[in-house]
Amino acid sequence: MSAPNDIILFHYPFSPFAKRVVWYLTLRQIPYAQCLQPATLPRPDLSQLGISYRRIPILSLGKSIYCDTRLILSKLDAAFPHSNLSPPSVEQTAIRKLLESWTIDGGIFARAAQSLPPDLPIMKDATFTKDREAYTGRSWSQESVSALRPEALVHIRSAFDELENGLLADGRAWILNTAEPGSADIDTIWPFHWLIGLKVALPKQLISSQSHPRVFAWCDRFDEAIKRAKASIPKPVTLKGEEAASFIKSASLPHVEFGADPVFEGDPTGLKPGMMVESWPTDSGFRNKDRGKLVKLNKQECVIENEMGLRIHHPRWNFRVNRVEEGREAKL
Numbered sequence: 001m002s003a004p005n006d007i008i009l010f011h012y013p014f015s016p017f018a019k020r021v022v023w024y025l026t027l028r029q030i031p032y033a034q035c036l037q038p039a040t041l042p043r044p045d046l047s048q049l050g051i052s053y054r055r056i057p058i059l060s061l062g063k064s065i066y067c068d069t070r071l072i073l074s075k076l077d078a079a080f081p082h083s084n085l086s087p088p089s090v091e092q093t094a095i096r097k098l099l100e101s102w103t104i105d106g107g108i109f110a111r112a113a114q115s116l117p118p119d120l121p122i123m124k125d126a127t128f129t130k131d132r133e134a135y136t137g138r139s140w141s142q143e144s145v146s147a148l149r150p151e152a153l154v155h156i157r158s159a160f161d162e163l164e165n166g167l168l169a170d171g172r173a174w175i176l177n178t179a180e181p182g183s184a185d186i187d188t189i190w191p192f193h194w195l196i197g198l199k200v201a202l203p204k205q206l207i208s209s210q211s212h213p214r215v216f217a218w219c220d221r222f223d224e225a226i227k228r229a230k231a232s233i234p235k236p237v238t239l240k241g242e243e244a245a246s247f248i249k250s251a252s253l254p255h256v257e258f259g260a261d262p263v264f265e266g267d268p269t270g271l272k273p274g275m276m277v278e279s280w281p282t283d284s285g286f287r288n289k290d291r292g293k294l295v296k297l298n299k300q301e302c303v304i305e306n307e308m309g310l311r312i313h314h315p316r317w318n319f320r321v322n323r324v325e326e327g328r329e330a331k332l
């Protein structure tokens with residue numbers, strides 16, 4: 001079994017973060033393989049590769065494992081240049097990054113997750129809620145979920161308003177007024193598209209196609225564009241965990257390194273190549289630390305080589321990397 005373009009996407013299809021990567025690959029017409037994962041831990045397909053990072057999606061390119069959609073998308077931009085999704089101007093590139101930061105760090109995703117109604121069957125599934133307590137570090141009890149929801153909906157309504165009366169107010173088709181949907185649409189649409197698609201998440205008296213017609217129409221247009229793009233590339237090859245693992249283990253390291261800043265000198269952490277380190281996200285999924293030899297640390301990423309010789313790439317934003325004593329038991 002092989003993976004088109006050496007890409008394997010580990011995800012589950014209803015993950016809104018994973019959709020960012022699926023849409024990107026689809027719109028850019030880059031064929032890929034996928035290895036479908038359960039929505040909760042354990043994920044033996046990843047454990048057998050010595051990957052502790054628990055968030056979805058993860059993307060492998062040869063023997064390199066990329067964590068976090070921001071890093072994944074910039075790596076794909078570098079590995080497959082000449083993207084028709086690149087925003088045309090410096091200003092638009094900057095806005096794109098700000099929109100990405102708004103949806104990921106500006107609280108939109110967190111509030112979207114808190115908007116889910118407590119009576120959804122999945123919110124009563126103890127395996128799921130216990131798993132998400134470990135992932136978010138907050139309580140997912142029925143009481144806590146109910147208590148957080150009203151405020152979350154107030155925030156989400158503001159976010160819908162921002163788009164309706166902001167970037168989409170002039171009736172443009174795409175967020176940066178491009179001819180086709182671009183990266184800026186992917187960076188903005190995913191939490192809105194997710195909530196609208198869930199049908200039951202948004203109370204109609206607050207947010208609907210009547211109150212926010214431009215946002216809803218933008219999501220419909222985006223779905224149509226994805227449908228068209230999907231029809232003109234091969235379906236992703238679906239690999240079983242064993243197949244994905246043997247492909248990755250026998251792959252080489254042909255990954256494209258982006259960023260002309262491979263130096264360690266001057267990194268505020270003082271870490272040096274060859275040191276044993278642990279690296280993990282600090283905003284969610286923080287209990288799962290990857291451990292290995294530090295091979296690269298620059299402004300964009302921290303790369304560690306794990307015990308299986310895989311290179312695990314973490315971004316520097318909202319991640320921590322610490323030195324650990326060689327031989328000390330890893331806390332998984």
Ligand SMILES: N[C@@H](CCC(=O)N[C@@H](CS)C(=O)NCC(=O)O)C(=O)O
Pocket residue numbers: 015016017018039040041054055056057067068069070104135284285
């Ligand atoms: N900043 C990360 C966040 C990824 C994330 O939180 N993904 C969610 C799924 S949408 C997740 O991992 N949930 C817990 C899990 O599936 O284990 C990214 O951009 O990739």
